[in-house]
Amino acid sequence: MRKLLTVCLGNYCRSPFAQVALTRRGGPAVTVRSAGLIGKWQDQPANPAMIAAARRLGHDLTPHRGQQITADAMDWADSILAMDEAVLVTLRAICGARNEQKLGLYLPGRDVPDPMGQGEAAFNDCAVLIEAGTALHTGMRRPL
Template sequence: MMSNLLTVCLGNYCRSPFAQLALARRGGPRMSVRSTGLISKWQDQPAHSAMINAARRLGYDLTAHRAQQITVDMLDWADSVLAMDASVLTTLRAVGGPENENKLRLYLGDRDVPDPMGQDDAAFNECAVLIEAGTALHIGGRFT
């Protein structure tokens, strides 16, 4: 059975685009993964250069990504909507309505993926490693 996952962060500029790639790789052909952001500040822009570099270090190519803002159609499409942090989850609950409540959750289950924006390359690298490890929560295996 095909599963549709939607990863969401604030701007679709750092965390959710990388989560999309990591989940798609781990999930393989039985999974369709998209990413989006709550705001349109980086609409149609590539991912943050530090996240592109962090992804490259882990063997992913994030250069084709272009940011997009969430739509109701995206929520309807998704079987699961994975928020990168609690503030994103709170906003998703407000805009998603009760019909989407059962599909909303935090990407790491009970904790946030820290936003690396405004920090150094090490923060982006740590963020990418955390996101990649977190794929186990959604596609077999265990998160350690």
């Protein structure tokens, strides 16, 4: 079983959605957790606009509660997937040598844009992009 950790800035929009999308797509072959670099939304539900975007794609994001990244979470993961380059740079600075080889972008060579502060369309576009990227990390090549 692969263990994936998705990370964004606050664990409020992108990484929680990636967690549910990867969990559904990967089934029992993967275990997925998510975290944020900052603890501003620790123990808080996901952004309401992302919950709505997730619902439109058939996912339930309502059980999510924000978590801040920890060394234990990084040690647990087989792969640590940053949602954008800025998050990846910060992860490299904090991860330690034993976890550095686990780091990568969720979408190789491409950021998943942060929809915070934008309208419904930005959240929908973000969710669709994350959903499309699930095949890269679950080994599943079937259509969504």
